Amino acid sequence: MDRREFTKLLGATGLALVPGKAAASDPHPHARKVDGIGVLVDTTLCIGCRKCEWACNQSNNLPEQPLSSFENKSAFTSNRRPDAAHYTVVNESRPDGEPIWAKVQCMHCQDPACASACIVTAFDKRDDGVVAYDASRCMGCRYCIVSCPFQIPAYEYDNALTPQVRKCTFCLERLDEGRAPACVSICPVECLTYGRRDELIALAHRKIARNPDRYIDHVYGEHEVGGTSWLYLSSVPMTELDFPELGDAPVPCVTETIQHSIFKNFVPPLALYAFLGQIMWLTRDREQDAEAEGSDAVATQAVRDQGGTTL
Amino acid sequence: MRFLPYHLAVVLFLLVGFAAAKDPDVGPMPPLHEEMVKEVECQHCHQCDHPTLDDPCLKSFSCPRNMFSATLAPDLGPDVVILDQLEDLYVPVRFNHRAHATMTEMNAGCPTCHHYTPPDLPHPECRECHPRSVLLEDITQPGLRGAYHRQCLGCHVEWDNATECEICHAKKAGGALQGSATTFNTEIHHAPIEMAELIIVQTDYDDGDEVPFHHRAHVDVYGAECSLCHQQQNCASCHVHAEASHPMGDLAEVDLHDTCYKCHDEDNCEYCHGRAHDDMFDHADTGWPLKSYHASVGCTTCHTRQESRLSKPTTSCSACHPDGWAGKKFDHRVTGVTLDEEHGDADCSDCHTGGVGSRSVCTECHDDDRVYQRRTGFRPTGSFD
Known part of the structure; x- marks a missing residue:
């Protein structure tokens, strides 16, 4: 069983334990009301040139740098995942024989599971929509890695002293300079469109309406896990491009509902303690009674032995 | 301070009036516009607030796709x-x-x-x-x-x-x-496309399931342009991964009726369906056999092309030959017969009784059975006094 299967199993087990109410589409109470920025990926335009991977490595000072190493199409023979040294990868799928390329990176969820799972708030969904990671807070528990529905965060396992969780940063430094993320800027066919998320969704639906033969009528990421900042247009369902099939409820909606139900008004823990305390008390009483009866009998016998009378 | 409400009212009035004035007066629009205005602002294309059909005040460069286009050689x-x-x-x-x-x-x-x-x-x-x-x-x-x-x-x-x-x-x-x-070799052209002589289209028409289509004749004889039938064909509709496949693309995606009707809209079903494969169009069937000189002129010398159709030309000789055959354009002597004083006054049809280009008949005037043959000249067939 590899890591993916294990996490899938974990997820399935978790979902089985959730009461039906938790999966209802009520807006998650902690959902952040941000619509911020995003990127629309039009997979029908992507040509699999991998320039975005190269630009990402350049922008984020990741180890693999020469452009020539990204011109190797043999990378498409296996289905790759982002790792600590590659924040984004392009994968090739051939659902109908013809190649379709799709870029994979952190989706910057609207209601990120990683931020919900992180117990030291090292992950933050900023008002501009970016899910940012603060290494100075991170304690390395890697709950974020387990929680992510897209299995994006990676860990520097080979860094013994100061390991960090690594994932797409949305090129925060470039955004601060008013520039688009490095991958968006380099894309020769501009299959990546950077803009406001609501405008991107409108653009995506216009594209679908104009080219109903080119796209399926679904914008991946518009509703998945409560919405993501990265959105995908495609000619086939994204699940055929090895993207996970996800419901519309944010992941924290499930986990936090469990958590918050258990600790609601502190009644369940108190009730549990009261219940356990009662069991303890009942058990303890019987033993004490038995002990007390036993000691009384001994005392009576002693008095008789001394020839005296009891009161 | 008590004037403030009045000031506000005036400012509000001006603002409303200004906004109303800026609202473009949408009058009659060209056909494409109905769809277009849903997608783009008027100012995307027009410089002024009130474009009209006479003065659209178009910006030089505004780009609704495929709005206007022209094709050159x-x-x-x-x-x-x-x-x-x-x-x-x-x-x-x-x-x-x-x-x-x-x-x-x-x-x-x-x-x-x-x-x-x-x-x-x-x-x-x-x-x-x-x-x-x-x-x-x-x-x-x-x-x-x-x-x-x-x-x-x-x-x-x-x-x-x-x-x-x-x-x-x-x-x-x-x-x-x-x-x-x-x-660059700017002379790179598409390799000459192999044109089929005859394509037999199978249909499910009961009274004749085969439609013979003489492809080369349509191009060479009737002068049909490729684009008359082959519209919107890109490379990939004929080639699959750079290899030639079906040279016509997928016929199933083409409405052949619409294509043929462009010219044959007045012909009945049997004109095409069940027609014999070798039943070619013969210009003589129209009552005008293409002989000698007329066979060598192009269709449009006599017919005008209206869209994809050929008009019916007049059969009057003088429509094309206003100067007759005595003029500068045609020297009747090349036929061996000099239109001399005697013959010059005769009408064409006096000798060419079988129609234009037909062998001349002398017996209309000469009752001595003389005939004229181009190579040998006059030859008496009977007694010639």
Whole structure:
């Protein structure tokens, strides 16, 4: 069983334990009301040139740098995942024989599971929509890695002293300079469109309406896990491009509902303690009674032995 | 302070009036506009607030796709275009415009790429609509780099799935454009397309399931342009991954009735369905056999082409030969017969009783059985006093 299967199993087990109410589409109470920025990926335009991977490595000072190493199409023979040294990868799928390329990176969820799972708030969904990671807070528990529905965060396992969780940063430094993320800027066919998320969704639906033969009528990421900042247009369902099939409820909606139900008004823990305390008390009483009866009998016998009378 | 409400009212009134004045007066619009105004602001294309049909006050460069387009002959454009406006990691692209223009002849022509050409203006350069850097404010318009790459790769990916950058431009090593821009072979044309003589189309029509289509005759004899039938065909509709497949593309996607009706809209079903394979059109069936000189003139010498149809010409000789045969254009002596004093006054049909070009008959005037043969001249057949 590899890591993916294990996490899938974990997820399935978790979902089985959730009461039906938790999966209802009520807006998650902690959902952040941000619509911020995003990127629309039009997979029908992507040509699999991998320039975005190269630009990402350049922008984020990741180890693999020469452009020539990204011109190797043999990378498409296996289905790759982002790792600590590659924040984004392009994968090739051939659902109908013809190649379709799709870029994979952190989706910057609207209601990120990683931020919900992180117990030291090292992950933050900023008002501009970016899910940012603060290494100075991170304690390395890697709950974020387990929680992510897209299995994006990676860990520097080979860094013994100061390991960090690594994932797409949305090129925060470039955004601060008013520039688009490095991958968006380099894309020769501009299959990546950077803009406001609501405008991107409108653009995506216009594209679908104009080219109903080119796209399926679904914008991946518009509703998945409560919405993501990265959105995908495609000619086939994204699940055929090895993207996970996800419901519309944010992941924290499930986990936090469990958590918050258990600790609601502190009644369940108190009730549990009261219940356990009662069991303890009942058990303890019987033993004490038995002990007390036993000691009384001994005392009576002693008095008789001394020839005296009891009161 | 008590004047404040009045001031506010005045300002409000002015604002409302100004806003109302700016609201464009939407009058009658050309047909395409109904759809277009749903997508773009009027100001996207028009400079003034009140465009009219007479004075549309169009901006030179506004770009609703395929709004206006014109097609020219491929050799009217440049042979080579150097695309160097975005030079960065790769050397500029030397784009063989001539070859690509020729390729589009089977498709939509120039608008295959030049999808916007304002009326009466040369088509704008790509960069005049597509900004060099993508504007975050306007995400609907692809930038120049996206526009170039999508335009090229749209076909090239279909063609052979090749997406390597080096197909069009070499990666920069030393820097500059290698070689001369004019070393292109601008004479690259599509290899001559093998044209079928006869295509027999199978149909499910009860009274004749076979429709013989004499392809070459339609092109060579009747002068049909390729694009009359082959519309909107791109490379990939004939080629699968750069290999020739079905030369016509998929016929199932073509409405053959609509295609044939362009010319044969007055013919009944049996004209095509169940017609004998060798039953070719014979011009003589129209009562005008194409003999001698008339066989060598093109169709449009006599017929005018109205859209794809040929008009019915007049059968009056003088319509084409107003000067008769005695004029400068035709010297009757080349036939061996000099139209001398005796014969010059005769009408054509006095001798050519069988119609134009038919053998002349002498016996209408001469009762001595003389005949005229072109090679031997006059020859008496009977007693000749």
